[in-house]
Amino acid sequence: MAVDTDMRFAVLIDADNVSEKYVKVVLDEVANAGVATYKRIYGDWTSPRLASWKGCLLDNSIIPMQQYSYTFGKNATDSAMIIDAMDILYSGTVDGFVIVSSDSDFTRLVARLRESGMVVIGMGEQKTPKPFISACNSFKYLDLLFAQHRAEEEGEDELDGPFACKSRSRRRRRPGDAGGNGELATSGQDGGSDVSDADSNDSDQGDDEVAFGEMSRADKRRHLRAIRSAINAIIDGFSDEDGWVSLGQLGDQLAKRLPDFDVRNYGYKRLRPFLKSLGVYEFDEPTGESGRRQIYVRLREQ
Numbered sequence: 001m002a003v004d005t006d007m008r009f010a011v012l013i014d015a016d017n018v019s020e021k022y023v024k025v026v027l028d029e030v031a032n033a034g035v036a037t038y039k040r041i042y043g044d045w046t047s048p049r050l051a052s053w054k055g056c057l058l059d060n061s062i063i064p065m066q067q068y069s070y071t072f073g074k075n076a077t078d079s080a081m082i083i084d085a086m087d088i089l090y091s092g093t094v095d096g097f098v099i100v101s102s103d104s105d106f107t108r109l110v111a112r113l114r115e116s117g118m119v120v121i122g123m124g125e126q127k128t129p130k131p132f133i134s135a136c137n138s139f140k141y142l143d144l145l146f147a148q149h150r151a152e153e154e155g156e157d158e159l160d161g162p163f164a165c166k167s168r169s170r171r172r173r174r175p176g177d178a179g180g181n182g183e184l185a186t187s188g189q190d191g192g193s194d195v196s197d198a199d200s201n202d203s204d205q206g207d208d209e210v211a212f213g214e215m216s217r218a219d220k221r222r223h224l225r226a227i228r229s230a231i232n233a234i235i236d237g238f239s240d241e242d243g244w245v246s247l248g249q250l251g252d253q254l255a256k257r258l259p260d261f262d263v264r265n266y267g268y269k270r271l272r273p274f275l276k277s278l279g280v281y282e283f284d285e286p287t288g289e290s291g292r293r294q295i296y297v298r299l300r301e302q
Contacts (some may be wrong), residue, residue: 007034007095007119010063010088014101016077018124022100022142023060025149026123029140030098033121037094040065040079040084076104076213085109089116096120104129111135122259126219148264164244182280216237223265228258228278229238235299243298244284250297272297 013032039062043050057064061202076257081099088094096119099106103124104161110132122128123138125143133139134256234253239245251271254261268274275281275297284296 008037008093009034009096009119009121010038010085010094011036011062011098012081012085012100013041014077014081014099014103014106015050015053015064017101017103018142020056022146023056023062023167025142026094026100027060028149029121029123029145032098034100038088039063042067042081042084043097043213044068044077050267052164054112058071072181081106083117085113089113089118094118095139098123100124100142102128102132104132107132107135123239136259138255139237140262141260142264143217144262144265161186220238223260224278226258227254228262230254230261231275231281232299233257239298244296245298247275247283247295247297 009030011026015231027036028132039060041053041057041062042065043053043063045066053064056062065076065080065084081101085097085099088097092302097110097122098157099110101113102121105127106122110122112119113136113300114135115138120136122132122139123142124132126141127140186239202208231254234250235243235245235259238249238253254271263271263274266277267275270275272283272295280300281297282300284298286296287293
């Protein structure tokens with residue numbers, strides 16, 4: 001999703017539903033999108049289970065909003081966030097909202113904010129229900145991004161988990177390695193071979209790979225099927241008579257159709273290496289009169 005980096009966002013965090021370890025990821029993603037003019041976090045701060053949050057609130061200038069739990073089993077925090085969101089909306093002081101929660105109860109709020117012309121970025125874990133994800137302009141998986149940030153900070157290319165690399169000599173397979181079928185797997189699993197020396201020296205992929213989180217294999221297949229289908233539909237709808245569409249236009253349209261699409265979820269930093277890994281697309285880079293290269297992509301002829 002293309003955004004104006006001067007956009008003003010209200011960041012509203014559901015402390016009952018999000019871990020404090022994601023604070024840096026949340027604020028980094030907001031900084032990429034614009035400026036956080038409101039940073040509020042909601043919960044019952046008299047509860048011992050939120051004690052772990054308190055240490056990072058001052059450091060990150062996040063204002064804690066107290067909301068007592070009036071009745072056991074009822075989430076008063078959600079109501080407080082929704083009321084504040086509507087107050088901020090009517091104040092006219094922001095261009096968009098960042099709703100940080102994995103709770104589907106905010107789906108209607110997001111829809112209402114978008115009806116008023118607001119840009120809404122959702123952030124939560126992979127457990128977030130699909131309706132909430134679909135309601136947002138874009139959605140970021142905090143657990144996947146946290147895993148990536150942790151690996152980069154530690155200077156490692158391996159993570160603990162069922163889909164982790166076990167050593168530097170056994171590299172993770174990319175989405176298209178299994179016969180070009182676009183299914184993401186790990187090296188040493190499903191009987192597949194590791195990445196070839198030629199692939200590991202490919203200048204388009206090399207440094208673009210980063211460690212990613214513990215997305216389940218079923219989720220990987222489901223996500224990649226949806227991505228492949230969306231890409232093919234975009235190429236079909238926006239390509240020229242030879243089947244070419246610009247990479248920039250493809251990326252913009254893909255973000256509109258799939259709010260939770262982010263190449264970092266699959267171990268890449270840019271779109272082109274990710275598309276190359278799927279093994280079914282080809283690229284062209286003609287140099288224009290200005291000397292600038294425009295990258296085009298189309299479905300490879302079978």
